[in-house]
Structures are given as C-alpha cells and as structure tokens.
Amino acid sequence: MGGQKLSVNLILILSFGILLFFLCIVVALSLYRASNVANILYQINDVNLVKQRYAINWRGSVHDRSIDVRDVALAKELSQVNQLEGDIKRLKDIYMEAEGKMNSNFKSANLLTSQESAIIKEIQQIKEQANPLIEELIRNKKAGASEDDVNNLVRKLAPLFTAWLSKINVLIDLEESLSDTLTDNLRESVESFSFLLLFLLFASLVIGISVIFIVISKFSKLLGGEPHITSQIVSEIASGNLSHKINYKHKTSMLASVADMQNKLHDMIRSIMNLSNDITESTDKVLSNSNQAQSASNEQNKLTQSIANRVYAINESIKQISLSAQLSEENATKSVDLSMQGTEAIQATEREIIKVTDLINTSSHNIKALQQQSIAISNSANLIAEITDQTNLLALNAAIEAARAGEHGRGFAVVADEVRKLAERTAHSTNEIFQIIRLIQSGITESVDSIEIIIPQIEKGQKFIADSVSILNEIQSQARDSLTKAQEVNTSSKHQEDAMQEITTSLQNISDLSEHTSQALNSTTQTIESLSSISRTLKQHTKHFKL
Numbered sequence: 001m002g003g004q005k006l007s008v009n010l011i012l013i014l015s016f017g018i019l020l021f022f023l024c025i026v027v028a029l030s031l032y033r034a035s036n037v038a039n040i041l042y043q044i045n046d047v048n049l050v051k052q053r054y055a056i057n058w059r060g061s062v063h064d065r066s067i068d069v070r071d072v073a074l075a076k077e078l079s080q081v082n083q084l085e086g087d088i089k090r091l092k093d094i095y096m097e098a099e100g101k102m103n104s105n106f107k108s109a110n111l112l113t114s115q116e117s118a119i120i121k122e123i124q125q126i127k128e129q130a131n132p133l134i135e136e137l138i139r140n141k142k143a144g145a146s147e148d149d150v151n152n153l154v155r156k157l158a159p160l161f162t163a164w165l166s167k168i169n170v171l172i173d174l175e176e177s178l179s180d181t182l183t184d185n186l187r188e189s190v191e192s193f194s195f196l197l198l199f200l201l202f203a204s205l206v207i208g209i210s211v212i213f214i215v216i217s218k219f220s221k222l223l224g225g226e227p228h229i230t231s232q233i234v235s236e237i238a239s240g241n242l243s244h245k246i247n248y249k250h251k252t253s254m255l256a257s258v259a260d261m262q263n264k265l266h267d268m269i270r271s272i273m274n275l276s277n278d279i280t281e282s283t284d285k286v287l288s289n290s291n292q293a294q295s296a297s298n299e300q301n302k303l304t305q306s307i308a309n310r311v312y313a314i315n316e317s318i319k320q321i322s323l324s325a326q327l328s329e330e331n332a333t334k335s336v337d338l339s340m341q342g343t344e345a346i347q348a349t350e351r352e353i354i355k356v357t358d359l360i361n362t363s364s365h366n367i368k369a370l371q372q373q374s375i376a377i378s379n380s381a382n383l384i385a386e387i388t389d390q391t392n393l394l395a396l397n398a399a400i401e402a403a404r405a406g407e408h409g410r411g412f413a414v415v416a417d418e419v420r421k422l423a424e425r426t427a428h429s430t431n432e433i434f435q436i437i438r439l440i441q442s443g444i445t446e447s448v449d450s451i452e453i454i455i456p457q458i459e460k461g462q463k464f465i466a467d468s469v470s471i472l473n474e475i476q477s478q479a480r481d482s483l484t485k486a487q488e489v490n491t492s493s494k495h496q497e498d499a500m501q502e503i504t505t506s507l508q509n510i511s512d513l514s515e516h517t518s519q520a521l522n523s524t525t526q527t528i529e530s531l532s533s534i535s536r537t538l539k540q541h542t543k544h545f546k547l
Contacts, residue, residue: 011218015211022204026197033193040186044179047111052175054098058123059168061095066161069134072141073154081141088134095127115174123167130160230258237262273542280539283532291525298518305511312504319497329490333483340476347469354462373436384475387425391485394418403496 068084068091075081102120106112112120137153233246237258246259 011215015215018211019204019208022200022207026200026204029193029196029200033189036189037186040182040189044182044186047106048175048179048182051102051106051116052172052179054102055168055171055175057098058095059165059172061091061098062161062164062168065091065095065134066157066165069137069154069157069161072138073150075141078142081138085138088138092131116171119167119171119174123164123171126160126164126167130157130164133157133160233258233262237265269542272538277539280532280535283528283535326490329483329487343469343473343476373439376432376436383425384478390418 065088068088072081072084072088075084107117107120133153133156137150137157140149140153246262
C-alpha cells in the first residue's frame with residue numbers, strides 16, 4: 001500500500017478475506033473430493049453392485065435351472081416333470097426380470113463398458129442356445145422320449161450351462177474387480193485428501209496466526225493503546241477534563257490524534273476563556289461608553305431642540321427687523337424725493353431772484369431775513385447730516401447684530417427703532433427746510449418793492465441760494481446714501497432671514513439625526529448587552545472544562 005494508511009474496514013476485510021479465502025479453498029476442495037467420493041460410491045453401489053446383483057440373479061437362475069434340467073432328465077413321473085417345468089419357468093422369469101432391468105437401467109443408458117457389453121453379449125448367445133434345448137428336453141420328457149434322446153439333450157446342455165455360468169461368473173468377477181478398483185481409488189483419494197486437509201489446516205493456522213499478528217499490529221498502530229483506555233480518555237475529554245496526560249505508542253495512532261485533539265482543545269478552550277474575558281471587559285467598556293454616548297445624544301437632542309426654538313425666535317425678530325428696514329427704505333426714498341423737490345424749488349427761486357434782481361435792491365431787510373433763514377437751512381442741513389451719520393452707524397450696528405444673532409437679537413430691535421426715529425427726524429428736518437424755503441419765497445415777495453435798495457444783499461442772497469442749492473444737493477446725496485444703506489440693510493435682513501431659515505432647517509435635520517443617533521445607540525446598547533450575555537454564557541460553558 002506504500003505510504004497510504006489502511007482503514008480499519010480495509011484491514012478487517014483483508015484479514016477476514018484471507019481466512020475466508022482459505023476456508024473457501026478448503027470447502028471447495030472438500031466439495032470436490034466429496035463429489036468424487038459420491039461419484040465413486042454411486043458407481044460402486046448404484047452401478048457395479050446393481051450389475052453384480054443382476055448377474056448373481058442370473059447365476060442363481062441358471063444354476064438352479066441346470067439342477068432342474070438334470071432332475072427333469074432323471075424324473076420318472078410326469079408330475080415331477082410338470083413341477084420341475086414350473087420351477088424352470090419361474091427361474092426363467094427371474095432371469096428375464098434381471099435381464100430386463102440390466103437392459104433398461106444400464107444398456108439403454110449407455111452405462112455399460114465395452115468389456116461388460118461383450119460378456120453380456122456372450123451370455124445372451126449362450127442363453128439363446130440353451131433355452132430351446134431346455135424346452136425341447138421338457139417336451140421330449142413329457143412325450144416319453146427315449147433315455148438316449150434325453151441324455152443327448154442333457155449332454156448338449158451340460159457344456160452350455162457350464163459356459164453360461166462361467167460367463168456370468170466372469171461378469172460378477174468383473175463388477176467386483178471394478179468395485180475393488182474404485183474402492184482402492186476412493187481409499188487413496190480419502191487418504192490424499194486427509195493429507196491435503198492437514199496441510200490446509202496447517203497453512204490456515206499459519207496464515208491465521210500471521211493475520212492475527214498483523215491485525216493486532218495494525219490496530220495497535222491505529223489505536224495507539226488499548227480500546228478501553230482510549231474510550232476512558234475520550235470519556236474524560238467529553239466530561240471536560242483536559243488535564244489528563246495521554247501516553248501513546250505510535251505518533252500516527254488514534255490515541256496520538258486524541259492527545260493532539262486534547263492539546264488543541266486545551267489551547268482553544270484557554271483561548272476562548274481569555275477571549276471571553278476580553279470580550280466581557282470590552283463589552284462592559286463599550287456598553288458604558290454607549291450609555292454615555294446615548295445620554296450625550298439625548299442631551300444633544302434637547303439642546304438642539306432648545307437652539308431650534310431660540311433660532312425660531314431670532315428668525316421672528318429678524319423678520320421684524322427686515323420689516324423695519326423695509327419701512328426705513330421707504331422713508332429714505334420719500335426723503336430723497338422731497339430733497340429733490342426742494343432742490344428744484346430752490347433752483348426755481350434762484351431763477352426768479354435773477355429775474356427780479358432790480359427789485360431786490362429795495363428788499364435788503366428781507367434779504368437779511370432770508371440770510372438768517374439760509375443759516376437756519378444750513379443748521380437743518382447739518383442736522384440732516386448728523387442724522388445721516390447716525391443712520392449709517394445704526395445700520396452698521398444692525399448688520400453686526402444680525403450677524404451675531406443669538407441672545408443679542410433684542411439689541412437689533414433697538415437699533416431698528418433708532419433707525420425709525422432718525423428717519424422721522426430726517427422727515428421733520430426736511431419739512432422745516434420746506435418751511436424755510438417758503439419763508440424765503442415770502443420774504444423775496446415782500447422785498448420786491450425794495451429790490452433797488454438791497455441789490456448788494458440780493459447778490460449775497462443769490463450766493464446764499466447757491467449755497468442752499470449745494471447744501472440741498474448734498475442733503476439729496478446723503479438722502480440717496482441713506483436710501484442705499486437702507487436698501488442694503490433691507491437686503492441683508494432678507495439674506496439674514498433666509499440664512500436663519502436655513503439654520504432652522506439644518507437644526508431640524510440635526511434634531512432628526514440626533515433622534516436617529518439615539519435610536520441607533522439604543523440598538524447598539526441592546527446588541528452590546530446581548531454580546532455581553534453571550535460572552536458570559538460562553539464563559540460559563542468553558543468552566544465545564546478542567547485545564
């Protein structure tokens with residue numbers, strides 16, 4: 001088999017197969033010899049002895065008939081002849097019966113040898129010669145033939161009976177000789193078969209003992225020890241005892257494999273115990289961290305919801321600021337329109353004053369008054385500039401507050417309120433400017449009559465009007481700048497409102513994500529608890545083993 005290992009089944013099959021093979025050989029030879037013995041015994045008992053028995057019956061019939069023939073020849077009374085005739089007939093029937101059986105059982109079945117057939121043929125010929133002479137002798141004897149005739153027939157029959165009996169004896173001797181030969185052959189066959197059986201028995205013992213030693217050696221190599229020891233060790237391992245020391249004879253035996261399995265199982269169980277302890281510690285830490293993370297997630301969820309509520313409030317405040325900025329933009333637009341109208345009116349007044357320059361000479365006093373009113377207009381213009389500066393500063397503060405948002409959102413409402421107040425003051429100042437302009441127009445009307453007197457003053461008035469136009473232009477420019485700033489504040493407020501809306505949406509998403517995170521952490525906590533339970537169960541199971 002080379003380096004291949006034979007299985008237990010193959011070893012048993014080969015060992016018992018060899019024994020069965022020799023047993024089959026013994027049985028086959030025994031059957032063959034028994035068949036030969038049976039054939040020989042059949043030939044002796046059912047063939048030769050039967051033939052011999054038929055031949056003996058023939059001889060008895062012929063012998064007794066020869067005596068009856070002699071008695072017939074010597075008989076004096078007819079009754080004796082008749083009695084002897086009946087006896088001869090009976091003996092003839094016995095002969096014919098044996099002959100018929102010989103023919104039916106052997107001759108027709110081709111069970112006669114050539115020598116037997118030749119002897120039987122000669123006996124048949126003698127019989128055919130003797131039977132007519134016997135019948136003739138009986139007829140002559142009944143007819144009262146002479147003694148000489150009777151004696152002649154007797155003399156003819158005497159050699160025939162002698163030859164007849166002789167041939168029958170030859171057949172009997174032949175059958176006996178054949179039986180003796182078969183008996184000798186049978187004896188020799190039995191003796192030779194006895195020696196053969198003794199040889200096969202010895203060979204079977206040698207081979208059986210060899211097979212037994214080979215099987216024991218193979219099983220010793222396979223098992224490595226006694227089976228009950230192996231069973232006891234396996235039972236110890238099954239009961240969890242891995243500390244038992246295993247001694248084995250062969251490294252490739254089953255006991256060596258069991259020892260290797262015990263060592264590996266010992267290492268594996270110890271590793272499982274260590275891993276179970278590590279898993280238990282890790283799961284406890286992870287479970288603690290998971291609980292902390294879940295608590296933090298819940299707190300984050302609450303804070304996110306609180307921030308969302310505050311952002312919503314800030315968003316509402318920003319909407320109010322945006323509305324105030326929109327109103328400021330509208331007021332600034334009105335201021336720009338009014339300043340433009342004032343500029344146009346002053347320019348018209350200047351054109352009228354130029355037309356009535358000759359009449360202004362008589363209106364010196366009114367021109368002075370106009371000068372004072374121009375000063376008042378200048379003060380109003382300064383006030384408008386101051387208000388514009390305050391408006392710019394408040395708009396800047398409003399932008400900063402909008403960027404900060406948070407808890408300082410209320411300050412933006414104050415700034416927006418100041419913007420509104422400044423816008424009202426700007427409108428009020430613009431109305432004063434319009435009143436002053438109307439007073440100037442009235443003074444110009446009143447001083448028409450005295451224009452000739454106040455020409456120098458009119459020139460100065462023209463200069464003042466030019467300055468007023470310049471101031472109004474600057475007021476218009478500042479009003480436009482206020483309008484631009486108000487528009488920027490309004491736009492920034494809208495952007496801030498959109499940004500706060502996005503922040504609100506993001507916070508809502510964060511809140512949803514926090515909720516999902518909390519649920520995931522809860523599921524993770526349950527999984528970790530399950531893993532911890534499995535680890536403890538595994539640890540409990542490993543306690544079954546004794547290392």
